[in-house]
Amino acid sequence: MTTRTAAQRHAEARVSHRARFADCPTNRLLDRIGEKWVALILKELADGPRRYGELARTIAGASQKMLTQTLRRLERDGLLTRTVTPAVPVRVDYALTPLGQSLMPVLQAMTRWAEQNMNQMDAAREEYDAHETQRR
Incomplete structure (x- = not known):
């Protein structure tokens, strides 16, 4: 079993969060209707x-x-x-x-x-x- 540093775990969590954020229908809609x-x-x-x-x-x-x-x-x-x-x-x-x-x-x-x-x-x-x- 490989151990990961706190920085690696944090980076993985950040990537996961960004993926969920990008797929979220509400965020996608707000991005569009929030355009100028x-x-x-x-x-x-x-x-x-x-x-x-x-x-x-x-x-x-x-x-x-x-x-x-x-x-x-x-x-x-x-x-x-x-x-x-x-x-x-x-x-x-x-x-x-x-x-x-x-x-x-x-x-x-x-x-x-x-x-x-x-x-x-x-x-x-x-x-x-x-x-x-x-x-x-």
């Missing part, structure tokens, strides 16, 4: 299909590149569809899929929670930071 423009895009599409230009105007802080990349990732995830209509200029519409629509109650619940509780979190952070400053 995702929640805004999904909320915009909750009201119905939108043309690319409408999304670009509404989500003005996103560059064209970032908006396009985010829309592609959401399409790949099956949360939205992209429909191209030949015209001059070409018309591109985005809409939530049934899977994307099923995510909306979760986002709405998170929004309600944030609106009700972020002031308390901000106050707790300020209190913690003041306490930490005094300890130093």
